[in-house]
Amino acid sequence: MSTVATPASAPRRRRRRTTLQRRQSRLAWLLLIPALAVVAFVAAYPLGKTVYQSFTNQEFLAGLNPTKWVGLLNYRVLYHDQFFRDSVVLTVKFTVITVAFEFVLGLIIALVVNSKFKGRGAMRAVMLVPWAIPTVIAAKIWQWMLDDTFGVVNDILMRLHIISHPHAWISDPTWSLASVCAVDIWKTTPFVALLLLAGLQVIPRDLYEAAGVDGANALQQFWRITLPLLRPAILVTLIFRTLDALRVFDVFYVFFGQRTDMQTMATLTQSTIINDGHVGYGAAMSVAIFLIIALFVVIYVTVSRVTED
Amino acid sequence: MGAVALVAALSVVAASGAGTTSSSRASLASKIQPPKVPNAAAIKKKYGGQTITFIGDSVGNGHVRDTNLATRFTKDTGIKVNVVPHPAASDAAYADLVRAFSQKSSSIDVAMIDVVWPGAFAPYLVNLKPKLGKQAKMHAAGIIAADTVGGKLVAMPWFGDFGLLYYRKDLLKKYGYKAPPKTWNDLFKMAQKIQTGERKSNPNFSGFVFQGNAYEGLTCDALEWIASAGGGHYIDGGKVTIGNAKAIQILNAMAKQIGKITPRGVTSYQEDQTEHAFTSGDAAFARNWPYQYGISNAAGSKVRGKFSVAPLPHGTKGNSVATVGGWQLAVSKFSKHQGASVEFVRYMTSKAVEKYDAIFNSNVPTIPALAKDKQVVKTNPYLKPATANTPRVARPSKFLKTHYNEASKAIYQGINQILNGSSASSVVPQIKSKLQQILKEG
Numbered sequence: 001m002s003t004v005a006t007p008a009s010a011p012r013r014r015r016r017r018t019t020l021q022r023r024q025s026r027l028a029w030l031l032l033i034p035a036l037a038v039v040a041f042v043a044a045y046p047l048g049k050t051v052y053q054s055f056t057n058q059e060f061l062a063g064l065n066p067t068k069w070v071g072l073l074n075y076r077v078l079y080h081d082q083f084f085r086d087s088v089v090l091t092v093k094f095t096v097i098t099v100a101f102e103f104v105l106g107l108i109i110a111l112v113v114n115s116k117f118k119g120r121g122a123m124r125a126v127m128l129v130p131w132a133i134p135t136v137i138a139a140k141i142w143q144w145m146l147d148d149t150f151g152v153v154n155d156i157l158m159r160l161h162i163i164s165h166p167h168a169w170i171s172d173p174t175w176s177l178a179s180v181c182a183v184d185i186w187k188t189t190p191f192v193a194l195l196l197l198a199g200l201q202v203i204p205r206d207l208y209e210a211a212g213v214d215g216a217n218a219l220q221q222f223w224r225i226t227l228p229l230l231r232p233a234i235l236v237t238l239i240f241r242t243l244d245a246l247r248v249f250d251v252f253y254v255f256f257g258q259r260t261d262m263q264t265m266a267t268l269t270q271s272t273i274i275n276d277g278h279v280g281y282g283a284a285m286s287v288a289i290f291l292i293i294a295l296f297v298v299i300y301v302t303v304s305r306v307t308e309d
Numbered sequence: 310m311g312a313v314a315l316v317a318a319l320s321v322v323a324a325s326g327a328g329t330t331s332s333s334r335a336s337l338a339s340k341i342q343p344p345k346v347p348n349a350a351a352i353k354k355k356y357g358g359q360t361i362t363f364i365g366d367s368v369g370n371g372h373v374r375d376t377n378l379a380t381r382f383t384k385d386t387g388i389k390v391n392v393v394p395h396p397a398a399s400d401a402a403y404a405d406l407v408r409a410f411s412q413k414s415s416s417i418d419v420a421m422i423d424v425v426w427p428g429a430f431a432p433y434l435v436n437l438k439p440k441l442g443k444q445a446k447m448h449a450a451g452i453i454a455a456d457t458v459g460g461k462l463v464a465m466p467w468f469g470d471f472g473l474l475y476y477r478k479d480l481l482k483k484y485g486y487k488a489p490p491k492t493w494n495d496l497f498k499m500a501q502k503i504q505t506g507e508r509k510s511n512p513n514f515s516g517f518v519f520q521g522n523a524y525e526g527l528t529c530d531a532l533e534w535i536a537s538a539g540g541g542h543y544i545d546g547g548k549v550t551i552g553n554a555k556a557i558q559i560l561n562a563m564a565k566q567i568g569k570i571t572p573r574g575v576t577s578y579q580e581d582q583t584e585h586a587f588t589s590g591d592a593a594f595a596r597n598w599p600y601q602y603g604i605s606n607a608a609g610s611k612v613r614g615k616f617s618v619a620p621l622p623h624g625t626k627g628n629s630v631a632t633v634g635g636w637q638l639a640v641s642k643f644s645k646h647q648g649a650s651v652e653f654v655r656y657m658t659s660k661a662v663e664k665y666d667a668i669f670n671s672n673v674p675t676i677p678a679l680a681k682d683k684q685v686v687k688t689n690p691y692l693k694p695a696t697a698n699t700p701r702v703a704r705p706s707k708f709l710k711t712h713y714n715e716a717s718k719a720i721y722q723g724i725n726q727i728l729n730g731s732s733a734s735s736v737v738p739q740i741k742s743k744l745q746q747i748l749k750e751g
Contacts, residue, residue: 167573258523260722
């Protein structure tokens with residue numbers, strides 16, 4: 001790659017350079033083959049197979065009906081499937097709530113740990129603890145803490161006279177969504193803060209110094225310098241978190257199991273394939289989720305392009 | 310560093326919590342030792358040095374029992390047994406096996422399977438009749454019939470299960486009751502009175518706990534409520550029967566008790582949470598399987614010697630029933646060590662091991678002669694005729710076969726919804742039509 005000739009001698013060597021370039025690009029493709037093969041193997045093949053399966057009536061415990069092509073049948077059934085519709089609504093609600101909170105809290109934390117103070121290094125490490133605990137374990141711990149008989153959360157809130165009697169935070173449908181969102185926000189805010197912190201650290205300090213000289217106050221500096229320059233990091237963070245939230249599985253699985261009113265798109269699909277054995281129909285659900293998530297990405301990218309112009 | 314320290318602290322907390330329960334259980338282990346393997350030398354010669362994977366128990370003391378027996382088996386035969394506990398919710402355990410079998414995975418050699426699964430898994434299991442047919446004759450004929458699919462013995466009975474009412478003798482006496490409740494209404498009233506009294510000194514106290522989570526256990530519990538009120542068994546004679554007035558009535562009656570005489574969180578309880586509440590002295594009544602007897606009566610239990618068991622209550626017009634549960638051992642067709650696996654199953658379902666299990670883990674033997682054994686009955690008083698002769702009711706797996714899990718999900722999801730506040734008269738028709746649809750497809 002570094003063998004490109006200097007511009008001055010360019011005209012005379014044009015022919016030779018193209019041969020070299022051709023050879024180089026051939027080599028580049030050759031070197032790319034392993035990577036492309038891996039991508040094809042781990043991404044294209046499973047995705048293609050899922051799409052194919054979504055047009056069949058494949059079952060896990062087959063033997064009764066041989067697998068056959070059923071065309072769009074799965075998608076037609078899916079369109080009218082109330083359980084799936086409910087799961088889409090719930091997942092989107094969860095995504096909007098958690099991503100909004102995580103973004104605002106994460107940004108505040110990132111700004112705090114980006115400023116200079118004693119013990120900053122330790123603070124940056126400590127803030128990552130919730131993120132470091134595997135979700136299933138964290139969910140299990142929270143399940144205990146939120147229990148209505150022996151849970152510590154009820155105990156604390158009652159001692160502080162915030163609530164008058166213990167609540168079943170997880171079991172009672174009134175609180176279920178709020179509880180699961182709170183746990184996800186607790187767990188994932190550090191990750192958002194980390195991504196935003198990385199973005200903050202590449203903003204040159206002298207911009208702030210110049211702004212300071214010009215008499216801009218902290219709030220003006222934030223709106224005029226920090227936020228615009230943080231845009232790329234914000235976009236990446238929001239896309240990451242939105243995609244993750246739309247695929248949420250573990251915390252719902254631990255908290256609610258098969259409870260009808262608390263199925264996300266992912267838990268419903270897992271249950272359809274594994275519990276019910278409907279591989280074909282579950283594949284159609286997976287494809288639908290893929291499209292829904294793709295839609296969110298398109299929206300983000302478009303919004304960012306439009307606002308950039 | 311700070312992060313690491315905090316994580317370490319958390320894991321210590323988690324570990325110490327687990328430690329207290331297992332130490333109280335350890336005292337049980339000293340009572341009885343795993344029996345030796347008969348004919349061990351011949352088995353060692355043939356299969357010694359092989360390693361098999363056993364997907365075993367995880368509820369109560371089940372995993373401790375499994376490892377004890379496996380250690381003994383390895384010592385005697387030289388066959389290494391890798392004991393892997395399955396998920397505590399049996400529908401999740403089922404899901405794991407489905408995935409392994411459908412991938413023709415050789416990673417599982419022996420698996421414990423629920424009494425409602427042989428129909429679904431038969432094509433993936435080894436016919437045990439040639440090698441274990443003789444031993445099978447010892448076991449209850451009814452269970453052997455359930456484990457025989459198309460003339461092939463696809464699983465061996467391991468331990469039985471049926472629903473029981475655990476009640477606090479001391480509290481009944483304290484509040485002026487001479488006998489455990491006969492009807493569900495009696496139970497509601499007694500639970501209310503005891504709870505009101507006990508709450509004064511123990512704010513965590515509840516009248517009644519059971520398995521209310523949306524999982525297989527609720528299908529079992531609700532079958533007892535509905536059948537004991539004369540509302541049928543979900544599906545009877547191949548027809549969906551759940552949509553009747555008696556079923557709706559008892560389901561609504563149960564739903565009204567949630568948060569009143571039960572913890573509000575009971576709608577996410579499985580067996581372990583039920584057992585915990587009762588064993589910690591936080592419940593007057595509990596519905597659970599026999600395994601809880603041993604745990605609640607172990608050293609360290611707050612209710613040791615203070616509780617007893619009775620048949621579950623029944624509706625105003627009806628009689629007490631108990632859902633049949635129970636576990637079998639099966640050998641996977643994809644196992645690379647079928648010979649060694651069959652020998653392991655032979656040992657695990659032998660009379661000596663069933664006796665060990667009955668005493669160590671208070672499980673129901675599937676060998677009728679053993680259920681009358683004096684020592685076994687002494688440690689498991691629920692085997693006395695008063696409770697053991699309660700009529701059994703079965704989940705509708707014989708009508709549903711490979712669709713059982715899907716159908717059961719429709720049942721437990723719907724009933725969990727009712728317990729969480731939806732009206733039975735609107736949810737039951739949905740369960741009914743889902744079941745009809747599944748039956749039609751099957």
